[in-house]
Amino acid sequence: MEPVIETFESRKKHMCVKGEGLSIPVCDKASLPGTVTQRTCVFGGARIVLMPITDSIHLVHGPIGCAACTWDIRGSKSSREELYKKGCSTDLQEKDIVFGGEKKLFETVLELYNIYKPGAIFVYATCVSGVIGDDIKAVCKKSEDLTGCRVIPVQSEGFQDHNKTKGHWIGGDALLDYVIGTKEPEETTPFxxxxxxxxxxxxxxxxxxxxxxxxxxxxxxxxxxxxxxxxxxxxxxxxxxxxxxxxxxxxxxxxxxxxxxxxxxxxxxxxxxxxxxxxxxxxxxxxxxxxxxxxxxxxxxELMGVEDETQEYRERLEGKTVALYVGGNKAWSLVRAFEEVGMDVMMSGTKNGIKEDYERIKETVRDGTIIVDDANSTELARLLKKYKPNLLISGAKEKYISLKLGIPFCDFNHDRISAFAGFKGFVSFAKEVDASVSSPVFNLASKTLSKVSKTPKVGGDENAS
The missing domain is CATH 3.40.50.1980 (Nitrogenase molybdenum iron protein domain)
Incomplete structure (x- = not known):
């Protein structure tokens, strides 16, 4: 059977076509060293679950880069405070790594509490604080006893796993262990x-x-x-x-x-x-x-209004193809929405998918759809060049690969600025997709955009040069 694209031998089973051979791709494995994966670490997974809590301080106990890289990582909006968007870090230095960072963490928590009086302070462990063995649970307990504010340890050392999904679970555990069930509502209803x-x-x-x-x-x-x-x-x-x-x-x-x-x-x-x-x-x-x-x-x-507002977009999008390379949930949950605007999902993939995600993708997409796990930049470029979708749906890291190949792009990740949920969101969704696919810019741009030079041939194993 012909491989989906030419790639390393051990990567071929991470791609499949529904209805042919493999039912789902091999997934939830450590990325192949040297292939420059687009994945995020466990720490990043915890951050995206907890960061949208708007009245809280999110303090990263690690080097400044960990906080800078994940600042506003969720792109979440607030109808109230903007406190959650403060970028806070203990900024661990060489001295802290040698002598320990617990004292610095404790002093930072107290300073942040005195300045902001937040609803809670989430303290995220990183690889560095994990390696040097700082006891963030003890520091958080001491700080909470002194301030009366919730100070919540998040044991999210990035090295714990190859998949940020574990970070999602760790973030959830922080809420389950330290927040949920700690206050009673003033009143309840049957609904x-x-x-x-x-x-x-x-x-x-x-x-x-x-x-x-x-x-x-x-x-x-x-x-x-x-x-x-x-x-x-x-x-x-x-x-x-x-x-x-x-x-x-x-x-x-x-x-x-x-x-x-x-x-x-x-x-x-x-x-x-x-x-x-x-x-x-x-x-x-x-x-x-x-x-x-x-x-x-x-x-x-709501349906009556939406039908009229989206008719024009549907007419232009009918029969166009789209490739999805997004988070595990969106890789299947967006499929029907694209079908409703007349588009055909020809590929669906995700960076951090687990078996459950790919089972859902398989159930949702049509026969002949390509399903991809953890594609690196070279693989994604080859997929786009070979199958030529009319649109790529992905995030900021994949945007310029798509545009340089002359393929329209639409951000459905954390950096987007348009809301797509609900009935009104569907109108915005159809409008933005149409604006990308129907834009004349690729007709005006140089045709050489999509005629990039061929990449070097890849050998049959990881040792190929």
Whole structure:
């Protein structure tokens, strides 16, 4: 069987075509040394789960580079404080590595508390603080006893695993161990929910929350977009958890079900069909006839407006192809949304996917779709040159590979500025996709953009030069 692209022998099984040979690609393995993976570390995985808590300080206990590299890593918006966007680091130096950084950490926590009086201080361990053995749990406990403020250790040393998914779990454990269940709500209703795994990237939450509130549900907390530590502390009293980003947050939902008996359902607010199904599933869970009736009226009203607003975009996008190279959740949750604007998903891949992610991708995409795991820059360029999609959906690290090949690009990662969730978000989604695909810039640009020189031939094993 012909390989998807020419690459190292050990990398060939990380790519497959649905309906041919491998059912899913080999995944969740350490990246091949020297191939310049696009992955993020465990520390980065924890940061993206916790950073959207807006009333909190996020303190990185490590060299300044760890904090600088992950500052505003989530692209989350806030309707309240901007405290979460403060870049805070203990800035460990050679002296701290030799003699230990615990004293410096303790003094930094006290200084930050005195300046900002935050709702919580999250202290992230990094590779360096882990290697030198700083006891951040003890420092956090001492600081919390002195200040009365939640000071929460996040044991997120980057070297723990090759996959940032473990960082998602570590961030979730920090909330489960130190925040959730530490405060009681002033009042409860029969329709209390938590939105789990919604990080308000570009304001996505604000396209979901009004729909849920109009249905009649009461949102105790969002974990963790546009949230406060005190709100998450009350999350244990919800009657239902709805899980949006299933890549990062199934773990938290399962743990809460085990610990507090809170059931959860998986939802998807990207695309019309998925948004509609999610709202109905929430209403059906509560079984309240008035809520079910209200939900149907909301859906009817919103769909009527969206159809008219997106017709022009659909006509131009019909039959165009798109390649997805995104996070594990988006690699399958966006597929139906693209089909709804008339596009064909010809490739779907992710950097940090686990078996569960690729099973979902396989269930969602059509036969003939390429499924890719942990493609490095060279592999991604070869995939784009060989299969020539009309659009690449990815993040900032892949943007310039696409543009230099003359392939339109749309950011669906943390750096985007347009909200795509919910019915109104779908209109923005269709508009932005159309603006990228239909832009005349690639007709005006030099044709040599896509005629890059051939890369050197790769041998059949890792020892090839």
């Amino acid at each position: 209390d929910i938590n939105i789990v795994g919604e990080f308000n990237v570009a304001g996505d939450l604000w396209g979901i929350k009004p729909l849920l509130e109009e249905m009649g549900v009461n949102i105790i907390s969002t974990i963790s977009g546009d949230s406060h530590a005190d709100e998450i502390a009350q999350a244990h009293r919800a009657k239902l958890n709805i899980v949006q980003c299933q890549k990062s947050s199934n773990y938290v939902a399962r743990k809460m079900e085990k610990k507090y008996g809170i059931p959860f359902i998986k939802v998807n607010f990207f695309g019309l069909e998925q948004t509609t199904n999610s709202l109905r599933e929430i209403a059906d869970f509560f079984g309240d006839e008035e809520m079910i009736d209200r939900t149907e009226k909301i859906i009817e009203r």
